[in-house]
Amino acid sequence: MTRLALVTWTAREPSGGNTFNRELVDALRAGGADVTIRAVPGEWPTAAPADRAVLAAELAAARARDETVLVDAIVACGAPAEVGAAVAAGTTVAVLLHMLPSDVAGLAVAERQRRAAAEAAALRAASVVICPSSAAAEDLVRRYGVRAHVAAPGTRPVPPAAGTRPPAPPAVGTRPPAPPELMALANLVPGKDQVTLVRALAQVRDLAWTARLVGATGVDPAYTAVVRGEIAAAGLTDRVTLTGAKVGAALEAEWARTDLLVLSSRSETFGLVVLEALAHGVPAVVPAGTGAVEALASGSVGAGGLSGRAPDGAVPPGRAVATDPAEPPGRAVPPGDPDALAATFREWLTSPPLRDAWAAAARERRGRLPGWDVTAAQVLAALAQPM
Incomplete structure (x- = not known):
């Protein structure tokens, strides 16, 4: 049985990355994989040293349990030294890249440069980098010379939207359709x-x-x-x-x-x-x-x-x-x-x-x-x- 650990962070609001992680874990488990989820504390990708130490401990524990580790990029790109050390010690660390922390709008130039340097080091140190699209994969090659695999998001069956437009013109005397x-x-x-x-x-x-x-x-x-x-x-x-x-x-x-x-x-x-x-x-x-x-x-x-x-x-x-x-x-x-x-x-x-x-x-x-x-x-x- 495949043994995996997803190391992530606790986000306050819904996001596409969180949805991806949740749906991926459900699908992996449905396929027979043994997946555990471990949320590390901290304000990632700018976590404190104590939070990075927790991450290092989680990576070491995963190695002891013979688990392959999937790490959300928000965490991994905030701790390139910890990622590199874990890989050097024999842990397979795969980074799930939903977005690059340096792409957050409104960052000061110095902070953007600091984040870019950290994410370059983390992605180069990782055993595997996985991203959601070929566009993202090509961007990593251009920026950092990092080759990534693509795992495109999936969907669940959901009802079709009715929208506001009727299937036929309204009959004379009926209420006009709602605006789009x-x-x-x-x-x-x-x-x-x-x-x-x-x-x-x-x-x-x-x-x-x-x-x-x-x-x-x-x-x-x-x-x-x-x-x-x-x-x-x-x-x-x-x-x-x-x-x-x-x-x-x-x-x-x-x-x-x-x-x-x-x-x-x-x-x-x-x-x-x-x-x-x-x-x-x-x-x-x-x-x-x-x-x-x-x-x-x-x-x-x-x-x-x-x-x-x-x-x-x-x-x-x-x-x-x-x-x-x-x-x-x-x-x-x-x-x-x-x-x-x-x-x-x-x-x-x-x-x-x-x-x-x-x-x-x-x-x-x-x-x-x-x-x-x-x-x-x-x-x-x-x-x-x-x-």
């Missing part, structure tokens, strides 16, 4: 760039729509205040709602009413919310040049879920992502560009055929998305082939 519902599912932090989203929405205020920003507002209160200020300044307080974080049934209720997901991030290694949108049959607008473009291609014809991977999950640099020849379930827009995002909104809002095509493409993808069992198999294949 846009959802941005991300914690309110600078890297998710909800400011650009609000500025784009301000440019289409003449059209009918409503938008919900679903995500934690307390991670960066100052940035949340900036977003609220942008909404007020644009006169959109009655049309743009900040709901706070939602999970479980409350989040499913948000998906049920959604017509379009908008991900306005400056960077994304994958963008699990895009895959969740497709699982609900909801199209998405994503940031171009990021891993979210790959997420939007999930389930495309000939891709086998996500294309561009070798059978073992490794991605050769430069491999392209295949897409369906028909209309895709959304569009990639340059990040940080409110004008381009607004133009996409205007086209989608004023063109019923385009809305229908995106929605049909998203619904068609639902049956071809990879499950978390595929992700687990890719992780196990990567562990069998240390770098």
Whole structure:
């Protein structure tokens, strides 16, 4: 039996990385692996020496139990010396890279450089690096010369979203349909760039729509205040709602009413919310040049879920992502560009055929998305082939 330990941290708010870890553990266990979860204390990736000592002890204990260790990159990249020492002592340490700590928006130059140096050392010292997309894998090669395996996120079966658009024109005398519902599912932090989203929405205020920003507002209160200020300044307080974080049934209720997901991030290694949108049959607008473009291609014809991977999950640099020849379930827009995002909104809002095509493409993808069992198999294949 495969014996694994997942070493992670305790995050205060929901995130795609936490979802990935939880679903991966469930899928590994369902496949027969013995997986334990160990959360180390600390404010990672800038944990105190005492917290790094706890990590070192966990890595040593895993070696004594003959466990292969999966370490969340937020932890590993904050403790390159501890990762290197564990590998040198004979522990197989695989880093699960959901994002690079140096990519957090708003960091001072010195702190960004410090984090980049630490993450380079940790990733080079690791036995294996596993990331969620070929875009992320290629980025690691460019930045640090580190070759990574890809384990793309999976999905669970979920109900299709009803949205707001009726399947046929309303009969004479009936209530007109509700305006289209846009959802941005991300914690309110600078890297998710909800400011650009609000500025784009301000440019289409003449059209009918409503938008919900679903995500934690307390991670960066100052940035949340900036977003609220942008909404007020644009006169959109009655049309743009900040709901706070939602999970479980409350989040499913948000998906049920959604017509379009908008991900306005400056960077994304994958963008699990895009895959969740497709699982609900909801199209998405994503940031171009990021891993979210790959997420939007999930389930495309000939891709086998996500294309561009070798059978073992490794991605050769430069491999392209295949897409369906028909209309895709959304569009990639340059990040940080409110004008381009607004133009996409205007086209989608004023063109019923385009809305229908995106929605049909998203619904068609639902049956071809990879499950978390595929992700687990890719992780196990990567562990069998240390770098």
